[in-house]
Amino acid sequence: MLFFVGNLILSTFLDAYSIKLIPILATLFVFGRIGFGIGYLKEPMERAFGLGVTLYPTIAVLIYDAYRVLFFNS
Known part of the structure; x- marks a missing residue:
């Protein structure tokens, strides 16, 4: 559950180039x-x-x- 919520929040902060991180993290989680x-x-x-x-x-x-929510909330 923490993985899902964390990646959902992370996806709102990432730009088009960095969004590639989400499938990488999901694959790492599955292998783990x-x-x-x-x-x-x-x-x-x-x-x-x-x-x-x-x-x-x-x-x-x-x-x-x-960190992003607390310090970059603009």
Whole structure:
């Protein structure tokens, strides 16, 4: 849910050239979830790669969104 909301807000800030970032982030998220699932099936402690690939870009997008809303709201 955070990924969806973060990318939805991010898409309002990006210009025509930078909007290419949204499909890249979506692909990264899907690969991360697949990695999480594979790691969980092998050993629950091996799901860290998938968690990191999905969590860190999502947090970065949310921080950027908050920055843009708070400081560039014009």
